[in-house]
Amino acid sequence: MMPFKIAVAGANGHTGKFVMNHLRRMNHDAIPLTRNGEFVPSSGIQETGRAIDCSDQASLDRGLVGCDAVLNCAGPFFDTAKPMAEAAIRAGIPYLDVTAEQGTARSLFDELDATAKAAGITILPAMAFYGGLADLLTTAVLQGRTRVTSVDIAVGLTSWHPTEGTRKTGARNIAPRVFIRDGVLAQIPTKMPNRNWHFAAPIGEVEVQCLPLSEIILIDRHVQAKSVTSYINLKPLEDLHDNSTPPPLSVTDDGRSAQQFVMEVEVADGDWRTRVSASGRDIYAATAPLIVGACLKLLNGPPTPAGVRAPGEIFDCRAFLADLTPEILVKYS
Template sequence: MKWMIYGATGYTGELITMHARRMGYKPVLAGRNKQKIETLANRAELPWRAFELDTPDSIAEQLDDIDLIINCAGPFEITAPPMLEACLKAQTHYLDITGEISVFELAYSLRKRAVEAGIIICPGVGFDVIPTDCIAARLNAQMPNATHLALGFDSSSRMSRGTALTGIRRLGDGGAVREDGKIKDVALAFKTRRINFGDGDKMAMTIPWGDVATAYYTTEIPNIEVYVPASPKLIKRMKRLNWIRWGFKIPLVRQRLEKKLAKQPPGPDKKEREQHYTWVWGEARNAQGDIITLREKVENGYTLTSRGSVELTIYILRNKLQPGFYTPSRLYGAKLIDRFLVT
């Protein structure tokens, strides 16, 4: 069966491409820049095509012979809507590596149309949100009456440019949590607490991570928060940003920040990825006050993304699965995280 990596020349897209090649697969590489795509495809000895994401109809024409696509081109709030529509038209399975809450919500809203089209829609098939989604599923299995779920991760690895750019776009909107089943926009660093993610007790703050959307569809737990470690100084800075975060919505301000980020390295190199693993943590609580906690040490987020996205691609293409919307753990099972554990 034929599958495509769109956005293959980006930092993470290239990692996925090279991992697929090492595994002996031959995906079609695609993107907007013909010269970059052709150069990468020649180096990897893979087929390629270049096209813009102008309209769902024009994209669908490019997907006519493609069984599955992994969208690696962000910001996904821009690229996912037309590509999802195109996949529904072309009857092409859709995966992406987003961590953007709005994209998960859009994908979920298309669940009935996915069934009608006979396709699988599963966004977040990378570090966002495979490991935390699997932790959520295992906590839910151990405490099916949980009313509150907290998830988080601790990594010293640098962010890629793409991840940083997405973060800038989100700053203007603040944070997000789920309360009583509904996603709620909140302040940056809305809540703080001390957490042992697996590497000692640390101060942490809430962030608008993708699990605020996906963990609810995995577990139906109505109250969800996601945390990362943060120094008191950083927490104080984030709280101050709440007073001026509207400024990040001004195009000129955002363009200047994006231009500055464009000068940074694309992401952590191979040595850094090998040295910096990630602790993933989760905590479930029920109405009686009972608490259970899980911790796992997994590969560097970008390594996990390259492996996880290919793993789920091949799983879909090799198995006869029911069409519809999925989170990674609902598609493959919570055992998926076991493939990325670090001992």
Template structure:
């Protein structure tokens, strides 16, 4: 258990934010609820036994300063992160506390690295973007699979989702990203992000059993295209999505996730299959679990715990695999029952 340190959850009443609040309490932290809707904050605070609720908006720096005052860290769960990440990071730097977010937006994460790396390093601050299912988990798996390799030729991250019922926040963030790209697609190739208009290929991916071979959409690029190459010498980072999940996401008729157990998790299951290749060598890491939104909470909370207890490897803006011991981090998640992990030679 922790020592009762207060951690701000910005966007606490959102779908992922509620999971983060619960995960913080389970670890002995005291969540401080923040967000722009005072009514929803009050309702959540009352349902959580009277937690501190602090209205704050990304476009009001003074309100953010009030929200972060006297706290140990902030977890930003409020998308679109293209709008919220920079203001909340600025507030965290002013408050002198670490910042973690659950951003899956490729451009928003790239902006965080581009705009805050030097300032955060100079301040000795720790800023961890994309500490979630997309971006964080994949980076941890790739880093752990790399082991003692200093570089690799390519990394493949295949997402085997049983379904994907997107939240309103996911849809809003996707709309912002689509607009920023002018409707183009993006991939990480030859050591850089590349925007293109090519059709996405469909191919078969040999997932481990019991999932087995499944049709996936190739170049279904996720935040891993930012986090992984931010610290690993891998010129080709490719991500894939099961065809059924991609169809769910694309359909405007797919409903939001519905709770199916006592923890509020949906019935969705996932298998993340990572393959790293260097020359003739190949290494693999596999993670299995339930509900991509729910599992983002222990990822973010474990990150905060490690930062506050000094279990970090660097300062500045850093992805999960760079700032933490990736294999040890994954073992902690597995020991906590949040997912299962296999590292295969």
């Protein structure tokens, strides 16, 4: 594979550093885009990057000069996604981000799809653990079906030590959450009852709560389902709501935390029912192979449809998921 020059916005952030490291391990030229133009990698040796300001169109255009694609890891994405995606369209390069925000993903689909199609550019929002992974898993088990009765997505985490960016986004992400009911996006009830979910090890059977994120928006673009619901177990929510919970602490040479995850998707249509699970360590680290893998497929694979897209619309999802090994292990029931 030829090396590409790929800009990473928010390179100094927790997820951004994982993405930078992943690109460089694959011998690509990762260009850090930061607020002050400086980048401090995991080694601690400061580098010079490119300074950007998402409120300044000219700085964004300068930041993308000569780049083949841009990966946006700079949250909150309420502020950065649209101006960065618009800059990518002007530069004629793909844009991908890692937003979990439903509102941000919806706004990109609603506001930039026509512009991106006209420019022949592919935009992939939410190409991350929250968002893209569930869409890939759902599409993989559909095996060509486009219409089903239900899709249930459950995330099980052993813990959740949120980054500063996660906390900032959570404080601002107060818009009503949506899931799919009767085939359309609908606001979730104020008090939706919890249920039990039997996860694969190491989570096991636990109580889960409805928590729809950007995966709902992605799945809605290309799957016709009467209901799509997302859940998460209670332990990570307790960690997230506790202001004393510290940020992630690295316990491995590559910077991963001790957090383990299992994401499971169950799809049903009449008597037909199937399930798939994805497991690994550290949801922030797991985002790097997802967004980098998608970017490289856009740059090095067959032509993909232009416009704002969900990964399930444009990739061979089973092959994509297989390529994530060993960072993310996928098992089909």
